[in-house]
Amino acid sequence: MLQSEVAEQDRVTFTRRPWRRRQNSLAYTLVFLIVAYLGVFILFPIAQQFLTSFSNNVVGVDNVTWVGLRNYERLMEDEDFWFALQVTLTYMAFVVVGAVSLGLLSALLLNRKFRGRNVARSAIAVPWAFPEISAVLVFIWMCNPTFGVMNVFARLFPGIEQNLNWLSDPKLAMPLVIILSIWKAFPFTFLVILAALQAIPREVYEAAEVDGANRLQMLRHITIPEITPTLLLMAVLMSIFSFKQFTLIWLTTGGGPYGGITETLVLRIYQTAFRFFDLAYGATLGVAGFVIVLGLTLLFVYAQQRQDRARRS
Amino acid sequence: MNRPGNGLLLPRSMSMGRRDFLKRTAAAGFAAALATPAIAQNAKIRIPLVSWMWNEPGRGDAWRAMLAKFHAEQSDVFVEEAGAPFNEFNNNMLIQSQSGKVNGALFHTTPDLVVRLLRGGHLEPLQDIVDKLGIGDKLSAAHDHLRVDGKVHGLDIVTVxxxxxxxxxxxxxxxxxxxxxxxxxxxxxxxxxxxxxxxxxxxxxxxxxxxxxxxxxxxxxxxxxxxxxxxxxxxxxxxxxxxxxxxxxxxxxxxxxxxxxxxxxxxxxxxxxxxxxxxxxxxxxxxxxxxxxxxxxxxxxxxxxxxxxxxxRIHPICVNAHASDDEKAAAKSFVEWLYKPENYQELMERCLDVVPPYPEAIRKEYLDQQFxxxxxxxxxxxxxxxxxxxxxxxxxxxxxxxxxxxxxxxxxxxxxxxxxxxxxxxxxxxxxxxxxxxxx
Known part of the structure; x- marks a missing residue:
């Protein structure tokens, strides 16, 4: 390199330094804001929750003190907690399977060309866009044992002579909450899976067709393997969404009709902390929930990494 | 002429720089301040009245009318609406109580809530108001559980x-x-x-x-x-x-x-x-x-x-023990005004209530009309x-x-x-x- 070029480069570097400093300080400021936001609104409440779970913080108790693992011992012996966990896992399993299957089925159907396809695609996304509270209010009205439309249809079936008490029936309450949750959630899986289907190159299908593959074989050997990462992502996301679901369950059954039949862990946490004001035990239940969601998230990260490794190899 | 770098190529008159923005914001703020009721501007102190009643049909309007009357009769104190709907109200107050301090100089409470707030030391004694109005021995027995050392700490605003x-x-x-x-x-x-x-x-x-x-x-x-x-x-x-x-x-x-x-x-x-x-x-x-x-x-x-x-159930109005001295004095002046027979009678009639906290708080003619x-x-x-x-x-x-x-x-x-x-x-x-x- 010529000396004059080196000198020119030095000069340029020198002149750029203040600009770089400004750029760096801007970057640090922006990063600081994000870290501060995360610290104040995410990390601090989580830390506070952990700390509270080791105390006897109940509204009405005067001296809040450190009680060690007492709340966790109570958690282990708490039948209601284990029952709520069982309810949560059952609810999650059905919602995940239901929402992903229905999303997949709808996406496969609406990926085909037919007249009115765009209208059908828009219509299917409506439940997702519908506000949860309005959806629940309409659903409750439909399930009303006296005036609800559900009984009009139910009574068409042989053997049903009296109006069913839908949401107050211990056998029907959970299935209904699951159906409502799937109806509300599946448009999201539909949209994402549809996008994944559209990303599969057309040429792959054309090559398979030339090789004599039928539609079922193409679905099994091309479509499903190609969208497996998306299906996996949907399964994990739906698990997290359904684990966190509060509004739909609380407004339809409030955890009842009795015995906590539809009381998931999130409802139990709310009841404990904000209706019974046992903040410490509510926080302990929250920590248990946090661990479960963290487990699901790690599962997702692991599955994604595995997919990436498989794709690279 | 276009301002360089604004990217939108707007005429200068339509683009807005930082200084313009600040000027316009200040002007808007000033205009908004002018638009607020003159009474609020003149008031020496503004205090919130935390309640769920603002959301109730009928009762909310009755309370707004009473506040308007209070503001028309004096200009020292301005009482503002604050609070949450009934379902959230108790929870909000209890959680605030657990943190050591509740919001608002004045608040409405429920029978369950008031005992907790009383126990938490959040309520200011209101015995001086009762003594001043001479209704100490006339207050309904439902106030008894609001007394600590003989001093009442809340005054009923609706008995249901x-x-x-x-x-x-x-x-x-x-x-x-x-x-x-x-x-x-x-x-x-x-x-x-x-x-x-x-x-x-x-x-x-x-x-x-x-x-x-x-x-x-x-x-x-x-x-x-x-x-x-x-x-x-x-x-x-x-x-x-x-x-x-x-x-x-x-x-x-x-x-x-x-x-x-x-x-x-x-x-x-x-x-x-x-x-x-x-x-x-x-x-x-x-x-x-x-x-x-x-x-x-x-x-x-x-x-x-x-x-x-x-x-x-009596639902008392209470003064916050954690408020400043000025706020407490302002809050008490409102409660004292409200508890005068002529004002309380009007409140009851506007709310369609029928159980008074003391006998003179309800007019017989009004009660007779409540079929x-x-x-x-x-x-x-x-x-x-x-x-x-x-x-x-x-x-x-x-x-x-x-x-x-x-x-x-x-x-x-x-x-x-x-x-x-x-x-x-x-x-x-x-x-x-x-x-x-x-x-x-």
Whole structure:
């Protein structure tokens, strides 16, 4: 390199330094804001929750003190907690399977060309866009044992002579909450899976067709393997969404009709902390929930990494 | 000329630089300040009145009218609306209380909440107001639990009392009269039920509406002179409570629109499709504004059980002990003004209330006009503290245990005795935990 070029480069570097400093300080400021936001609104409440779970913080108790693992011992012996966990896992399993299957089925159907396809695609996304509270209010009205439309249809079936008490029936309450949750959630899986289907190159299908593959074989050997990462992502996301679901369950059954039949862990946490004001035990239940969601998230990260490794190899 | 770098190539007059933005914001702020009522500008101090009532039809407007009158009569203090709807109000206040301080210089409270706030040291004594107005010995007995060392710490702004509120037009059509005994009540309710067009009675019964379910369920046992707890001993398997719950179940089976939520039931009541509700007097104000057609047909009788007792809840206005001295003085000046007979009478009339905190707070002529109030005035008052014992501090948790087991009675036909035996056991187990470290 010529000396004059080196000198020119030095000069340029020198002149750029203040600009770089400004750029760096801007970057640090922006990063600081994000870290501060995360610290104040995410990390601090989580830390506070952990700390509270080791105390006897109940509204009405005067001296809040450190009680060690007492709340966790109570958690282990708490039948209601284990029952709520069982309810949560059952609810999650059905919602995940239901929402992903229905999303997949709808996406496969609406990926085909037919007249009115765009209208059908828009219509299917409506439940997702519908506000949860309005959806629940309409659903409750439909399930009303006296005036609800559900009984009009139910009574068409042989053997049903009296109006069913839908949401107050211990056998029907959970299935209904699951159906409502799937109806509300599946448009999201539909949209994402549809996008994944559209990303599969057309040429792959054309090559398979030339090789004599039928539609079922193409679905099994091309479509499903190609969208497996998306299906996996949907399964994990739906698990997290359904684990966190509060509004739909609380407004339809409030955890009842009795015995906590539809009381998931999130409802139990709310009841404990904000209706019974046992903040410490509510926080302990929250920590248990946090661990479960963290487990699901790690599962997702692991599955994604595995997919990436498989794709690279 | 275009401002370089704005990217939009707007004429200079339409683009907005930082200084322009600041100037315009300042101008807008100044204009907004000018637009606020002059009275608020002149007031030496502004204090919030934290309440759920602003959201209630009828009652919210009545309170706004009273504030307007207060502001018109003086210009030193400006009282502002603040708070949350009823369902969130208690929770918000309790959580604030747990953090050590509650918001607002003035707030409305409920019977359950006020004892907790009193216990937490959040309430300023109001005895000086009572002494100044000379009503110390006239205040209703319901204020007794608000006294510490003889000083009252809250003053009632609405007493709500249970009664059986019925639609006299439906009763006349069915050829039945107001019930005076349990047997008569069951017969009347059955006669008034022509499902699905008309139902004899409604009482909340869904676990998705636990606040109202428990609030009204408590009265069913009181009709049989029942108490839900005494001190720290739950009494949910005692005979009067069982009797009350059996009656509820009978009414549920024979006369209620099962599985119906409160909003729907209220609409049905307003449309004349439900004949009776066991409900508090304050609800009548809602019908007067939202159901004028039914309002003129409303009548009440004492809840028709052997005890003739009706749960009576006072809702006090309180001054925050953590407010500054100036705020406390301003808040007290409002309470003192409100408690003068002429102002309190106006408040009661605007709210359609019928149970005064002291005799001069209600005009006889007004009371005589309240054709629906008879049953509310005749019932023998009993307070939540008398029926809940020390569990008044854990009212919701207590209620949840009872409602959960009672729901088995309603929807799975479990015998009341069995369900309440379970509830009693659960409550006894819970009491060890609830009262651990809890001192009165």
């Amino acid at each position: 009392k249970f009664g059986l509120l019925y639609n006299s037009e439906l009763f006349d059509k069915a050829g039945v009269g107001a019930p005076s005994s349990v047997e008569e009540w069951v017969q009347t309710t059955t006669a008034l039920t022509k499902a699905p067009d008309q139902f004899g009675i409604y009482s909340p019964h869904l676990m998705s509406e636990p606040g109202d379910f428990w609030f009204i369920l408590q009265q069913w046992a009181v009709m049989f002179d029942g108490k839900w707890a005494e001190g720290r001993t739950p009494l949910v398997n005692s005979e009067p409570v069982i009797e009350g719950l059996k009656l509820f179940k009978k009414m549920y089976d024979n006369g209620m629109p099962k599985g119906t939520d409160i909003a729907t039931a209220n609409q049905m009541y307003a449309n004349g499709r439900i004949a009776q509700q066991l409900i508090v007097s304050a609800a009548v104000n809602i019908w007067s504004t939202t159901g004028p057609d039914i309002y003129k047909s409303l009548r009440s009788v004492v809840p028709p059980g052997p005890s003739a007792k009706a749960i009576t 629906w109030a008879d049953g509310y005035l005749k019932g023998e008052a009993i307070t939540p503290l008398e029926i809940m014992g020390d569990y008044i501090f854990f009212n919701q948790e207590f209620g949840n245990i009872v409602m959960d087991k009672f729901s088995e009675v309603l929807v799975a036909d479990r015998p009341v005795e069995d369900a309440m035996a379970d509830a009693q056991q659960n409550l006894e187990r819970a009491s060890e935990r609830l009262f651990d470290g809890f001192t009165l």
